Amino acid sequence: MLFSARNDFNTHLNHIRTYISLKSTFSRQNSPKPISTAKPILSQDNLFHPLSKSPFEDLRHRYKQICVYGSCPVCLSQDNEVKNKPKYECPDCGYPTHCSLEHYLQDKEKHKNLGTCSMLKQSNEDEHDLRSGRTMIELDFPSSQPLDEQVNMLNWDLYFYTRGFPSMDNDRSVRHVSKLLTYPITIASILHEYGPYTIKNRLTDEGLKSLTALRTILYPKVISHDIKSQNPKEIIRIFVLGARAESLLPLHIYSQLSYLFPFTYFHIYFIGPESLPSINNTSHKHTNYAPQLSFTWSTTFYHDYHDSLTPFDPYTDVFFLFSPGISQTNTWHDTMIKLLQTKCAIFITGFDQEDLHSEVNAIEEKSEKGEYELDWLLRPGENVFKSMKREIDLKDVRVGVWANWGIFGIRGKKYDVVHEDDR
Numbered sequence: 001m002l003f004s005a006r007n008d009f010n011t012h013l014n015h016i017r018t019y020i021s022l023k024s025t026f027s028r029q030n031s032p033k034p035i036s037t038a039k040p041i042l043s044q045d046n047l048f049h050p051l052s053k054s055p056f057e058d059l060r061h062r063y064k065q066i067c068v069y070g071s072c073p074v075c076l077s078q079d080n081e082v083k084n085k086p087k088y089e090c091p092d093c094g095y096p097t098h099c100s101l102e103h104y105l106q107d108k109e110k111h112k113n114l115g116t117c118s119m120l121k122q123s124n125e126d127e128h129d130l131r132s133g134r135t136m137i138e139l140d141f142p143s144s145q146p147l148d149e150q151v152n153m154l155n156w157d158l159y160f161y162t163r164g165f166p167s168m169d170n171d172r173s174v175r176h177v178s179k180l181l182t183y184p185i186t187i188a189s190i191l192h193e194y195g196p197y198t199i200k201n202r203l204t205d206e207g208l209k210s211l212t213a214l215r216t217i218l219y220p221k222v223i224s225h226d227i228k229s230q231n232p233k234e235i236i237r238i239f240v241l242g243a244r245a246e247s248l249l250p251l252h253i254y255s256q257l258s259y260l261f262p263f264t265y266f267h268i269y270f271i272g273p274e275s276l277p278s279i280n281n282t283s284h285k286h287t288n289y290a291p292q293l294s295f296t297w298s299t300t301f302y303h304d305y306h307d308s309l310t311p312f313d314p315y316t317d318v319f320f321l322f323s324p325g326i327s328q329t330n331t332w333h334d335t336m337i338k339l340l341q342t343k344c345a346i347f348i349t350g351f352d353q354e355d356l357h358s359e360v361n362a363i364e365e366k367s368e369k370g371e372y373e374l375d376w377l378l379r380p381g382e383n384v385f386k387s388m389k390r391e392i393d394l395k396d397v398r399v400g401v402w403a404n405w406g407i408f409g410i411r412g413k414k415y416d417v418v419h420e421d422d423r
C-alpha cells in the first residue's frame, strides 16, 4: 500500500518535471519585436480572463487540458468511485478548480485561505500579460558590464540593479525575467566570486576547494591582451545534463552568464534526449555564438556521450542538473557513477522542497550503501536565483512549483586532482 502511494507520488512529480516549460515566454522572445506604436491587444487593467474565455487560444486550450487531466479536490477527498473532472471556473482566479458549483462552494474557504486562489489569479494575469502585446521593456537585457562596475550577486534585486536591467520595479516583470534567467544566473551565482554561497552560508570546505579551482581559471591573474583570441588556452566547460527547457532558451539569455565573466571562454553542452537546439532539429549541433561563448547540443544519453568528452578537469569542468529527477528513475545511476569519477563539481536543483529532499535522499542512500563515494560541496537549501514564477500543475492546480527552487552540490571523493596544465 505504502509502495503504491509512493509510485503515484513519483508519477505526479515526473509530470510536473516535464511541465516546467518555457514555451509561452519563449515564443514571445522569438517573435519579431513589437513595434512600440502598435496597440496592445490587452491593456494593463484588462489582464484577468477566465481561461475558457481567454482571447488567446493556447490559454483556452489550457482550460480544456485541465478539464481532461485535472482533478476536483472535493471528489478526490471522497471515497466515491467517481472522480469528476474540474470544469467549474472559480470567478476570482479564472481556473477550472472544481467539478461543479456545489463542490466549489463546499471547498471555497480552503481554496481561498490556503492561497490557491491568489496563486492562480496571479498566474492568470501573468499569462495574459505575456501575450498582451505590450512592449516588454524588461526583456531588453543589458549587454556587457563595464569592467570597473562590480555586480552584486546576493539576490535577484541586487543583481538586476547592479547589472542595469530596465524597468524591474514590479513583481510581474521580475517573475517573467527570472523564469528565463534562472538557468544561466543560477550557474553564474555558483561560479561567481561574489556569489551568495560562502563558508558561512552552506558552502563546505570541500565546496570551497572545488570553486577555488574553477575560479583560478574564471579569474585569470594574467589577462591576455587579446581576449577575443581564436584559440583560448582555457575554456570553462559547463555540462547541462538531462537538458529540457534550458536547452531551448534563446542563446542571448546565456550571454547574461558570459557578461559576468569578461575574461572567460565558456562552452555549454546540453546533453540528453530532450535537449533540442532552438536553431534546428539535427541530433548533434554546435555553434560559436559569441567570441567567448559556444554551445553544443546532443540528444545522446549522457552515459554514451561521456567518453567523447574526456579528459575531465575539475579546474575547467562543471556539471549542472536542473530538476533531474534522480530519485524517480534508475537511469541516472550509471551517469552519476561517471560524473563522480571525474572529481568535477556537480550541482543539482529541485522544483520545491519535497523534490529537493527526494533527490538528496536518493543520493544519500546510495552513498550510505557505498555505491557513491562523494563529498558535499553545497548543503541543500533554497536557490537564491530560483524562478520567481510558479508553474501550475494541470493535473492538480493546487500545486505550483518554481523552476530551480532549491540547489545542492556534490563531487566524487578523494580530492587529489591535478590541473591538466600542470601534469
Ligand SMILES: [Zn+2]
Binding pocket: 072, 073, 074, 075, 076, 084, 098, 099, 100, 103
Ligand atoms: Zn467534485
Ligand SMILES: [Zn+2]
Binding pocket: 090, 091, 092, 093, 094, 095, 097, 111, 116, 117, 118, 120
Ligand atoms: Zn479561485
